[in-house]
Amino acid sequence: MIRKCLFGIVCILIVLPIVTGDSQFFLRVDPSGNLILEDQSGEQEVPTQLVGVYNQIKGFLKSGVKIGNLVVDEKGKVVDASIDVKNSLTLGNLVGIKLKDSWIIVRNVRFEKQDGLTKITLKKEGSIELNIEKVVEKDGKEEKIILKSLYDSKNFDPNSWIKLNGEGEVLESELLGKKIDLSVIPEGKLFGIKDLEIIDGKLVIKGNQITGHFRAFLGEDSIKVGGLEKGSGSITILNGKLDKISSNTKVDFNGFIFRVKGPEVNMYYDNNFDYSKHEDENYFAQGSAKIWAGGSGFSFNLVEGNKIFPEFIDSIIIYASPLTKKTLFEVSVNGGRIEINKKEGINQEQRDKKPIFWMLAKLKTYIDSGEGLDEALKETYNDLGKDKTMYDFSVAGGSEALHQYNFWEELLNSKVIQNREEFESIIDSEIKKLETTYGKEELEKVEEVYYPKIKVVYGGGGASSIHSVLEEKLSAEEVGPILDSCFFYFQLTGYYNVMKNSIITEEWNGDSIRSKTGNLLVPANLRDLREDYVRNNIKYDDDYMLPFFPLNIEAERVGETLHYNILGMDEEEDEENNARLDEEAIYNQEKVSKYLFGYPFDISVEGDVELTDGRVKVSSSEEDVLFSFNKENPDLVSYDFVLNNQYVLDEFLLSNKEGGVILDVSYPWEKTIQRGIDVDPIVIKNVKKNIQEQWGVRPRSYFGFLNEKYVEDDLARWIYEASDSANNNKYGIKVAPSEVFVTYMAEGGAVVSTYYFGHNVPAGGYLYLGLDTLGDKNEQRRLMDGRFIPSTLRIESIKSIMNQADTERVTPAEFETLRDGLIAVAGVFAQRKYSFLSDFKDLYGEEELNKLTDDEIFFWSSLYYNAGESLGKKFLKQRTKVYFPWSGGEPKPDDSGGYELKNPRLNSLIRMTTRKWLEDCGVF
Amino acid sequence: MQKRGQITLFVIIGILILVVVGLFLFFRENSRNQSDMNSLMLEKFNPYVKSCLKEIGEKALLYVTRHGGYYKIPNEVLKSALLDIPYYSVSKNKYIPSVNRIEDETSGYINENIKGCLSSISLAGNSTDFELLAEGVSVEIDYDKVKLALGYNLFINGSSYQKFNLEAEEFVDSDIKDLHKLSEDLVDYYSKNNIEGVCITCLEDLSKSNFIIEVSPSLNLLEDPDSLTLSLISKRTKEEFRFLIKK
Structure with a gap:
């Protein structure tokens, strides 16, 4: 007690002269380890700043810290120091007088200071922890942040060092052991040090800054490092290069993403x-x-x-x-x-053979009836491939699309278009021809009569045709600019109605077409847009699907800005508030492309x-x-x-x-697609000719639905899966994928190709699956009992309506997805096949049954599917009058496609020959 | 009496000789006429029939090879119902049809399918009412080629009804015998070696320069995931010999 009082008195005596005078005090430790306070001015008053340091150093000495050298000036600033720290010490204030001691915590280090710079060197089991508070300006306001970093013996070898200025900033370092441990990542987030440089094999930290990611700049290379499964990861950098990746580390480096679970990976550059x-x-x-x-x-x-x-x-x-x-x-x-x-x-x-461009085409329509929908889909969304014409797809109608197709074929087939002017001149001459024929004013009055250019603008078929025609004649490099011109040209020349009942408008702002109330701007290759289009825009209202277009798009070329606002889609907004589609929302059912x-x-x-x-x-x-x-x-x-x-x-x-x-x-469905791609057009033509000659009907061309990777993979896979599902029936009836495919196509899949709008769109049993009666619960039960369809299949019934042949009321089924719909198609087909085979055995005996050809079995099964079991049996009783070649030519389709509905024999012959065509060409 | 008897005997013998010679001459003439007519008909119809035989024969061989040597796979042979291909080996037991069997299957195909082709034959500039009906087909499989022979009847309805029994022969390029042999080698290989999976290098030893061995573990995946589909393809004739193997 007495000692303390004496010490206090001495202190006061020392401090007084400093405060009042021009004094010079220094704290130093002599070689024997004694703390000496020097008063060079002879003043008695010790500066207050020095008192704290004095006590701090005293404490250091007491705890066994070895101080080789220490000079502290009268402001408490360490001028010169050499301290060996063993235990944990807080000494931020020794680095800079503006720093609090708790901001720097060291253990087992050598602390040296000279010329205002502090060098802290790690010793064995040493650590340096920096928690430097800083005030930064953010959004016009001052904000306090803490810059954290840790250098310890887990990550760095002894003799690694950092050099700090009086602000606590790391100016220089030599971090030996070459490991950067990211274990300081709080809660699994990546801790980052910005502005790292590797100079002569040393990691030099030029300044600390908290960022969202660890990012070190290695020359021109960039690197991101993280731990696997939210843990921490570590890498080794040597001579400016990534040298090692440690276990449990994920590294994004030079266009590679590494995931190291096992032992560390050594990196070489050779x-x-x-x-x-x-x-x-x-x-x-x-x-x-x-x-x-x-x-x-x-x-x-x-x-x-x-x-x-x-x-x-x-x-x-x-x-x-x-x-x-x-x-x-x-x-x-x-x-x-x-x-x-x-x-x-x-x-x-x-x-890269993917399209290098797309053009904008516009569909300005609102369809308010089933018929309207049918028309729109037919006219607009059927693609025209090399091996097929519109006539092949369409039961009825299609004349516009065919005309459009022919128009472009005719227009461009004999010419190689060299430039925009030439292209425009062709268009202009065509317009003039029409104007001469109809008169300009008259032409403009009629909504459903198109200008030639309209045909290009609105239709996928037309635009695709241009593309394909041009691509056959020109190189990709040449096609791009021409089509750019086309796009520009069409933009300038405006837009046109496709259908009546248009209620949606759009505006032209001089640069691009902008939807005003939500119309659809259709890319040239309509498949590009089908996925999200139908997924989001086909809604149900009573018995009809009503497509509407709450879709705003501005697009020019692939890779350029595209603004989306598709209702119902998950969106993300980027910095410019452009909505971006959430990829997963679209492809959540799909695996990543293989x-x-x-x-x-x-x-x-x-x-x-x-x-x-x-x-x-x-x-x-x-x-x-x-x-x-x-x-x-x-x-x-x-x-x-x-x-x-x-x-x-x-x-x-x-x-x-x-x-x-x-x-x-490859999977069977992949093989089917590949064979669809590979099949020789001459073979297709010859096989068709033979079949047509033999059976008197024109097999339908469905090759184009199974010849495009990525786009048609799913369809092909579902066909196979559907066939597999149906083959689980308890009667051992087998249905081939080609049977499912042809049935689906012929029932309407080829015309109402909603698949191309979206792979997961709902499927209408009535409209295009031919499942007019599966909505009936008893029918479902019958099929499920026979295991023709799985009991887990989700089937929605819609209210009973007149069937398409307009002969009876039926209860069609609806499905959430086309995949489900196909499973039902395959199941019902298998059941019809079973029914046919049973009837046949009863009528003609087993011996005759065994002689049945595949073709005839498919013919009759199709007939049972198409016309129903009871009518099918009536036909079967007159077998030889039904199963024989068609003669006299096919009737021309009327507007409603009626003949197909009314003549199951013809339908079944068409299906049988179509399947034969596909099979003989090896697609299945 | 004896003399008279002798004379009578000689007369009888003479008459007999005359009758025999007459008959001989009569039949010889008739036969010559018939043979000439056959030749004439052959010359007239055979090119068309041969063309049919070749066309249907080629189709038959392509079909039969694609279906493991069968036109109609019998119920007792294990097969993939979907692919309509037989199993040649199941649990190391072999079920490979013989070459003779393949010949029968091929002739079965031709028999059932040549009718349409024959009925489509018409003679240019000739209004003769005729009908061609296949009587029987024989198929002989040899290396590099297959010999097809078709016995057929020609019926001509003219002023008088005539029937001719004719025969047409044709050769078709085919590697079916080699493919069949290769299939046996492959099945042997798989039966003898306990291989889990597909040994590409081993197949290489079996492959010959004119053939492609294509193995598809997944073609029959839906029906039988444990099976391998083997396709042996002749580069020369494009024939594809397909069968299944199951371990």
Whole structure:
């Protein structure tokens, strides 16, 4: 007590002269470890600032801290210091007098200060924790933030150091051990240090700033690091390069995304990487046109922006820009190795055959009747492919579309359009012809009469035709500008009604067409828009579907700004308040595309490598190649490659280089699409001719519905799945996918192709599935009892209406999705087949039954499906008068397509020959 | 008496000889006429019939090869109902049809399908009312080719009704015998070796330069996920020999 009082008195005596005079005090520690207060001015008053430091240092000394050197000036500012810290100390104020001591906490470090800069060096089991408070201006207001960083022995080797200025900012550092631990990430978020630079192998922190992501700049490369499953991840940087990726780390680097679950992965940068020297480690090596990877427990994705493979695109525009699908290129390395070689000579044009443009076309219509809908769909949405005409699709009508198609064929077929002027002159001359014929004024009065240019503008068929016609004649580079001109031209020349009952208007603002009250601007390739269009716009009202267009779109070219506002869609707004469609909302039922667009490289694989996608060239080594199919995850094809030859994997086709052995792991529906693509048009033509000659009816061309990857994959898959579902029936009746497909198409799928509006759109049993009676609960029960349709199938009944032949009241079924609808079609077809076969056996006996051909079975089953079982049986009793070739030519379709409804024999012959056509051409 | 008897005997013998010679000459003439007519008819109709035989024969071979050697797969043969392809091997038991069986199946196809083609034959500039009916088909499968023979009847309704029994022969390029042999080798291979999956390099040993072996583990996926569909394709004739294997 007495001591304390004496000390207090001494202090007061010391402080007084400092306060009052021009004194100079210093605190220093002598070589013996004694704390000495020097008064160079001879004043007795110790400055108050120094008192706190004095006490602090005293405390340090008491706790065993070794102070080799310390000079503190009269303001409490450390001028010179050399302190070895063992225990945990707070000494922020020693770094800068504006800092609170608690802002810097150190343990087992060497603290040195000279010339105003503090160097803190880690020792074994040392740590430096910075919690520097700063005031920053945000949105015009001052805001206090805390800059946190941690340097400890978990992440850095001893002798790593940081150098701080008086503000607590890290100016310089040498962080040995090359590890940046992100374990400080609070709650799994990435902690970031901005402005990191690697200079001569040292990580130099130029300043601290909290950001949302950890981002270090490695020369021109960028890197993002995170932990797997919200944990922390770590990487090693050496000589300015990513050197190692530790376990449980996810790294986005140089157009690759790495996920390392197993042991750390060593990174190499070498054009002549010799993998054989790295077989005992996990490695990923990059050359200028090649990568190597080997080991186990890690995977990598190739992503867009990759410097080695700049051609790679990881998002493909599927339906309408910017609706994109992510392609997946992922390689998981599990005990094998993989090499990816860039292929020479692949350029953008070769790689990318997707449309380089689209034009705007406009549909200005509001349809208020079932008939209207029918017309609109027929006229507007049927695509015209090379192997088909509108007549093939349409039961009735179609003349406008056909005319439109012919118009463009006629107009462009014999000419190669070189420039916009030439194109315009053709259009103008056509307009003049019409005007001469009808008179300009008269022409404008009639709403349903079109200008030639209207036909282009409104119709998908027309616009697609231009595209395809041009593409046949010109290169992609040439087509683009011309079609740009077209677009511009059409914009200038305005827009036209397609149908009557138009109630929606739009305005032209000089630059682009803008919808005013929600009309639809239809891209040239209408498939681009079908998905979201119907999904969101087809609504139900009584028995009719009423399409309306709450859709605002402005679009010019793919890749340019596209403003969406589709009701009912999940949206995100970007900074410019442009609505972006939530991709998942559209594709929530779909898996990520299995396809890699463009094949800019080959891949060599050896050992256990799971390759999700890509084109693979396999080379080298010793024993047998064994393929095993991964049943648990059929999307993942697993190869066990130990090879002594060269192989090529093109999508799902693995072959040896001579092509003598092919392993095809594509699904049946993928094969169907591929065969639809590959089938020779001459074969199609010849087969059709033969069938037509033999049976006297014209088989319908449905090839175009199964020949487009990405777009028609789902349809093909559902057809197969539907067939599979129906084949679960308890009577052992088998239905082939081709039977389901043709039935669906012939019942209306080919005309009312709502599939192309949206893969998951509702399906009307009455309108285009031919399921006029399945809405009836008793009928459903009958089919479910026979396991023709699964008991879990969701069937909605709509109120009873007159059937399409207008002969009786029926209760049609509706389905939430086309997939469900197809399952029902297949089930009902299987049941009708069963019914037919039973009747046939009763009428003609088993021996005759066994002689039935596939064609005849399909014919009769179709007839039973189309006309009903009881009528079918009546026909069957006169078998030979019904199942024989048609003669006298098909009746011309009337406006309602009536003949098809009224003549089940003809219908069934058409279906039978259509299926035969598809089968004989090998599509199924 | 004896003399008279001898004379009578000689007369009888003479008459007999005359009758025999006369009959011989009569029948020989008749036969010559018939043979000439047949030749004439053959010359007239055979090119058309041969063309039919070739057309239907080629179709038959394409069909039969695509269906594992069968035109109509009998009930006792295990098959994929959807693909209409037989299993050649199930649990290492082999069910491969013989070449003779494939010949029968091919002739079955031709028999049932040639009628339409024959009935479509018309002779240019000739209003003769005739009918061609197939009587029987024989098929002989050989390396590189298949010999087809069709026995048929020609009925001519003119001033008098005439019937001719004729025969047409035709050869069709086909590698069906090689494909069949290759299918046996493959089935043998799979029966003898306990392979889980598809051994690409092993198949390579079996493949020959003129053929493609295509294995599709998933073609029959919906019906039978444990089966492999094998397609043996001749590069020369484009014939595709398809069958299933199940472990």
